[in-house]
Amino acid sequence: MAPTPKVISDKDEMRNWSRSMRAQGKRIGLVPTMGFLHAGHLSLVAQARSHSDVVAVSIYVNPVQFGPTEDLATYPSDFHGDLRKLAALPGGVDVVFHPPNLYDYGGPPVSSGPAHESWVRVEKLELGLCGKSRPIFFRGVATVVTKLFNIVEPDVAMFGKKDYQQWRIIQRMVRDLDFSIQVIGAEITRDNDGLAMSSRNVHLSPEEREKALSINKSLLRAKSAAKDGQVHCEKLRNLVIKCITDAGGRIDYAEIVDQNNLEKVEQIKSPVVFCVAAWFGKVRLIDNMEINL
Numbered sequence: 001m002a003p004t005p006k007v008i009s010d011k012d013e014m015r016n017w018s019r020s021m022r023a024q025g026k027r028i029g030l031v032p033t034m035g036f037l038h039a040g041h042l043s044l045v046a047q048a049r050s051h052s053d054v055v056a057v058s059i060y061v062n063p064v065q066f067g068p069t070e071d072l073a074t075y076p077s078d079f080h081g082d083l084r085k086l087a088a089l090p091g092g093v094d095v096v097f098h099p100p101n102l103y104d105y106g107g108p109p110v111s112s113g114p115a116h117e118s119w120v121r122v123e124k125l126e127l128g129l130c131g132k133s134r135p136i137f138f139r140g141v142a143t144v145v146t147k148l149f150n151i152v153e154p155d156v157a158m159f160g161k162k163d164y165q166q167w168r169i170i171q172r173m174v175r176d177l178d179f180s181i182q183v184i185g186a187e188i189t190r191d192n193d194g195l196a197m198s199s200r201n202v203h204l205s206p207e208e209r210e211k212a213l214s215i216n217k218s219l220l221r222a223k224s225a226a227k228d229g230q231v232h233c234e235k236l237r238n239l240v241i242k243c244i245t246d247a248g249g250r251i252d253y254a255e256i257v258d259q260n261n262l263e264k265v266e267q268i269k270s271p272v273v274f275c276v277a278a279w280f281g282k283v284r285l286i287d288n289m290e291i292n293l
Contacts, residue, residue, distance in 0.1 A: 029052030
């Protein structure tokens with residue numbers, strides 16, 4: 001087991017650490033997380049290690065991406081358990097950035113007041129899919145990732161493709177704002193039963209978890225049907241929606257979109273991704289599957 005990683009909570013200390021690493025010629029990898037780490041997060045860390053010399057993991061539950069009726073208060077947390085998991089990885093991690101509040105600036109107010117009022121938006125990519133039911137979510141994500149990039153100053157950042165729209169938004173943001181950062185998307189990590197790993201899975205009852213398996217099963221059926229020649233998206237959508245609702249899930253969305261611009265397609269003629277969000281009890285889960293014909 002590697003030593004327990006160094007924990008940094010201060011923004012200036014984090015930036016100074018990164019700059020000292022870069023002064024030594026080291027390439028810095030960043031894995032942004034909200035904690036309660038599972039095997040999916042840990043695989044991101046392992047992949048970051050393969051692309052960099054030193055690895056930083058941020059653990060920060062970002063309050064501004066949660067709406068007033070969403071699950072900020074119940075979002076799972078186990079910081080000391082997270083540190084143990086990171087230390088158990090081959091090579092461990094070099095530093096954990098664990099700030100108390102990235103929106104509390106202290107000191108005298110600047111310009112118009114003390115409150116945070118600067119936001120980053122990727123205007124078109126944020127509109128569909130999760131953006132429909134969570135209208136402030138991606139504003140919060142893009143802003144906090146920008147802050148993390150400015151503080152940690154990584155060369156490489158790892159994001160899981162389970163959050164497909166988020167990954168594409170961060171890629172576009174990095175391109176548009178000229179960040180010198182390579183954003184890498186990692187494949188979805190699944191449990192043995194096929195359920196995509198998520199920190200929110202802990203809130204599923206055994207019965208709800210069994211029902212939630214319908215997401216991956218239905219996506220696999222849709223992908224198989226597409227490979228067999230069923231390229232009409234409406235029929236594939238109906239197949240997935242029926243499978244999930246028959247299992248007891250409540251659909252938020254089920255859309256087939258272009259892998260790059262996330263625009264809906266009616267017929268599969270180029271690489272697409274089938275994105276799904278569904279409720280099982282009080283738990284909202286997302287999943288997706290790329291279809292490359």
